Amino acid sequence: xxxxxxxxxxxxxxxxxxxxxxxxxxxxxxxxxxxxxxxxxxxxxxxxxxxxxxxxxxxxxxxxxxxxxxxxxxxxxxxxxxxxxxxxxxxxxxxxxxxxxxxxxxxxxxxxxxxxxxxxxxxxxxxxxxxxxxxxxxxxxxxxxxxxxxxxxxxxxxxxxxxxxxxxxxxxxxxxxxxxxxxxxxxxxxxxxxxxxxxxxxxxxxxxxxxxxxxxxxxxxxxxxxxxxxxxxxxxxxxx
Numbered sequence: 368x369x370x371x372x373x374x375x376x377x378x379x380x381x382x383x384x385x386x387x388x389x390x391x392x393x394x395x396x397x398x399x400x401x402x403x404x405x406x407x408x409x410x411x412x413x414x415x416x417x418x419x420x421x422x423x424x425x426x427x428x429x430x431x432x433x434x435x436x437x438x439x440x441x442x443x444x445x446x447x448x449x450x451x452x453x454x455x456x457x458x459x460x461x462x463x464x465x466x467x468x469x470x471x472x473x474x475x476x477x478x479x480x481x482x483x484x485x486x487x488x489x490x491x492x493x494x495x496x497x498x499x500x501x502x503x504x505x506x507x508x509x510x511x512x513x514x515x516x517x518x519x520x521x522x523x524x525x526x527x528x529x530x531x532x533x534x535x536x537x538x539x540x541x542x543x544x545x546x547x548x549x550x551x552x553x554x555x556x557x558x559x560x561x562x563x564x565x566x567x568x569x570x571x572x573x574x575x576x577x578x579x580x581x582x583x584x585x586x587x588x589x590x591x592x593x594x595x596x597x598x599x600x601x602x603x604x605x606x607x
Contacts, residue, residue: 373424380420380428380447384477389454391461391476391488392440392447395419398470406464406471413460414452420445436482440474454478458492 384390395403407417420428422441429437450457458478465471475484478491 376424377427377431380424381431383449384428384432384434387449387451389450389457389476389478389491390434390437390447391450391458391478392437392445392474393461393465394443394472394474395446396444396470396472398468402468406468409464410448410457410460413456414450415457415460416449416451418447418449420447434477434482437475437477440476445474448476450478455491455494458488462489462492 398406403417403419410417422443422445425441425445425447426438429435429441448457448461458476461471461473465473473485473488475482476488477483478488483491
């Protein structure tokens, strides 16, 4: 292979490693051409590309991409699964195909910013996919919104009930105020009567002061007249 062509391939592999959401290395010794085609088709449905690359080019590419730790996984016939979509979906689909084709050996890979071994790749595949997690979160959010709406509705119903109870109670309070108002109104009459009686009682108090003045004058006048009449009677009697 010419040097220029080799460098171009290494550069292309390094760029693909950097752009992928996850990279999984697997041994494919014993995999038939038909099985390899079926494997590629199944992985393509999960946005994963299965490529068979020479080990020499793969070692150079992982070094250029800064993934030197993956070099230890390159031993014997090695294929690379480039996951451009959800890493969980890609890992899940590759693990499923490994069960279908036992000769497919998962060795490890790179995902979420760190190097993973074979067991960690299987653990990644056991997680829920992004779609399932989003659906779960949406369900939780919907449930929380439903609870909030129910709580607000219950609070509103309780408030309306309290206002209705208060409205029913207001006429009773008004009827209780009327007797007190009438009592206060009738209470004014006795006070007026009391004031009137006080004025009436004031008249006898003034009459004793005026009566002595009249009584004292009358005896004096009657006395003078009596005394004057008696001499006239005596003179008439003496003349006879």
